Amino acid sequence: MADGWQLFLDSFWPIVWGAVSGTIPLALASFAIGLVLALGVALMRLSRNRVVSGIARVYISIIRGTPLLVQLFVIFYGLPAIGVVIDPWPSAIAAFSLNVGGYAAEIIRAAILSVPKGQWEAGYTIGMSHAKTLRRIILPQAARVSVPPLSNSFISLVKDTSLASLILVTELFKVSQQIAAFSQEFMLLYLEAALVYWIICLALSSGQSALERRLDRYVAH
């Protein structure tokens, strides 16, 4: 038992370091890029141009209709077959960003549609263009609506980054696996990895609540 406790303590900081240097930056970068992509795809999807909205529709369908692990493998192990070799980190960021882009696009689209039509008209009537109304009137209100579902996406993403361990990215889970293989204490190390993921997600949940309170300052309770 004492040995187990010692191993837990010895492995704790390496695993946390795996989170700090791998999991968290991977999730942050992918989410940031993914959100920009998602906004673009959501606007394409809302476009009256059938070709434009069709492209967005197909993209969303592919992302949602295929496993993330398969997407990751296509990029890292598949693309080299046609001469495109991408390093583990950029491969992981590309796969996760594309994934977030597909799912968050639907969230953002729904949030934009949830803003009453009268808000668009009020923007037009004070002389704003469509783009300006979108930017200054609609998106700030859509942002409030989309924070809870987008927070869920981000929390899922943090956990999904563990898949990057399969394409040689050193992150939280990869570090746990290596120590487990070395010490043969699989139960202990994988529970420890789970614990660290849980702590990160708890912190994110409380961050979500704070953000929602801030964005709710202008609505009646």
Added chain:
Amino acid sequence: MSPTDPVPADPSPAERPLLTATGLRKAFGENEVLRGIDFEVRRGEVVVLIGPSGSGKTTVLRSLNGLETPDAGVLDLDGGPVIDFAAQALGPAKAAKQQRLALRDRSAMVFQHHNLFPHLTVLENVIEGPVQVQRVPKARAVAEATALLDRVGLAEKRDAYPFELSGGQQQRVGIVRALALKPDLLLFDEPTSALDPELVGEVLQVIAELAREGWTMVVVTHELAFARQAADEVLFLDGGVVVERGTPQELFTAPREERTRRFLDRILRPLD
């Protein structure tokens, strides 16, 4: 006119109506909402549109602000734009957009449900148009907005969010937001229909005062008492046409058309 009188030249700009609408037509699918609407609005005049729901009065008003596009007819604003909708429909989309923006440049709309921006404070709501669209320096826009808010008794609410106001206060902010754009033409779309009865008065008073100050306005309303007191001309619409028009005196005390009489009866004596 005696034969010695000189032939009148084209009316000078000061005498031309601010707005001339001719033959406005609009259909939503099979449903013809406007079937040839003609009217004029002179500077400083208050024109009130009344009529049953579905009569087309709101569509007329929204057309004046480019929120609806009639299928045919002409809107001629003195000083521009002059829009021939049938011709516009055949022309490039870009030109249509330019005309729509030019139309909005001349008028401002007060909505039934105020449509204030909920994420902006009262002051921010009012200066959004001047600062973001008209490029008025922010300090000047704030000073002007504060003065306007003061006039409708809401100066101390300038930093409140819309949800913190009563319905009547929200609508007064809606009016100030329109005034801040300094439009030539103010448009009101049933500005009191969504309000609790005890809040209607404070909003109508503001509108009546603006009328006295000489603002030109077109008002769609069910408040016949307001129309009677504030209107220069009342148009009764039904089935997409102007059934009858006249001064409030003429229309309310001696309506010529049976349909007008029935409509007025229904509103004034709902229990008979």
